[in-house]
Amino acid sequence: MKNTIRITQEMIDRYGKINGDNDIIHYDHAYAVKRGFRGTLLHGPHMSAFAAELGAKRFGKDWHYHGKLYTRWVGPVCPGDVFEVELADDGTVSANAGGQRAMTGSATLRKSG
Amino acid sequence: MTRPSEIKPREDSTPGTPYAGFAIGRDLGETRFTITPEIAEEYFRAVDADRALYRIDGRQAAAPNVLFPYMTCALYRTYPPIQGIVMGEVEIEFHHPIWADEDTEVVATGRILDKFERKGRRYVRWEEEFRRADGQLLAKLVNTFHVPE
Numbered sequence: 001m002k003n004t005i006r007i008t009q010e011m012i013d014r015y016g017k018i019n020g021d022n023d024i025i026h027y028d029h030a031y032a033v034k035r036g037f038r039g040t041l042l043h044g045p046h047m048s049a050f051a052a053e054l055g056a057k058r059f060g061k062d063w064h065y066h067g068k069l070y071t072r073w074v075g076p077v078c079p080g081d082v083f084e085v086e087l088a089d090d091g092t093v094s095a096n097a098g099g100q101r102a103m104t105g106s107a108t109l110r111k112s113g
Numbered sequence: 114m115t116r117p118s119e120i121k122p123r124e125d126s127t128p129g130t131p132y133a134g135f136a137i138g139r140d141l142g143e144t145r146f147t148i149t150p151e152i153a154e155e156y157f158r159a160v161d162a163d164r165a166l167y168r169i170d171g172r173q174a175a176a177p178n179v180l181f182p183y184m185t186c187a188l189y190r191t192y193p194p195i196q197g198i199v200m201g202e203v204e205i206e207f208h209h210p211i212w213a214d215e216d217t218e219v220v221a222t223g224r225i226l227d228k229f230e231r232k233g234r235r236y237v238r239w240e241e242e243f244r245r246a247d248g249q250l251l252a253k254l255v256n257t258f259h260v261p262e
Contacts, residue, residue: 025199
């Protein structure tokens with residue numbers, strides 16, 4: 001299963017509001033470019049939330065009791081990017097944005113419960 | 114209701130912690146917060162979630178990852194952040210629903226597991242547990258982040 005989301009600065013700001021951070025790499029384009037990125041960055045846990053949604057969709061109630069999500073943020077996601085996240089049948093998570101791999105990981109159930 | 118901003122030191126609000134300041138094995142200060150129906154709803158909106166996916170036997174639960182905005186509260190209260198921290202990875206296990214129709218008092222605890230350099234970058238790895246005030250385990254995680262020079 002797959003989800004495709006077009007990322008905007010408004011989405012980053014909305015997440016930042018509940019996240020409560022003041023890390024300007026998410027909000028200050030000039031600073032982000034100075035740090036070597038294409039633009040401001042989507043928060044890593046925000047990316048993970050899109051993968052977690054696929055876990056909830058696949059596993060339903062079990063996700064709340066036995067869900068296990070691993071995400072590694074390997075590439076930047078910036079406003080204007082189309083973020084594509086996929087949960088494969090074997091539980092592998094992969095996500096791309098801006099023509100690059102942005103996130104890898106897995107969404108599975110713990111066997112021991 | 115506890116908003117993460119109420120309990121999480123913000124970048125530049127205090128002198129931040131350089132890489133050398135993180136001590137392996139040190140416990141993070143216990144941090145308490147309350148997830149309310151309003152927070153659950155705001156998080157749904159913040160991550161464009163489909164609420165219908167989080168109904169359990171007819172009862173509305175929060176997205177279990179509603180804990181993510183609180184993830185660094187205990188960490189940053191012990192080690193105030195500097196600008197430019199970049200998150201590397203997280204593994205989180207969910208153990209019990211957080212209900213979206215009631216207040217849930219959460220107690221977060223954790224400790225620094227490791228710090229290391231890889232490809233010229235400095236990283237800190239730490240773990241955290243989230244429990245309800247009655248002791249019920251809600252979730253636990255391990256996170257790694259990069260501390261800029």
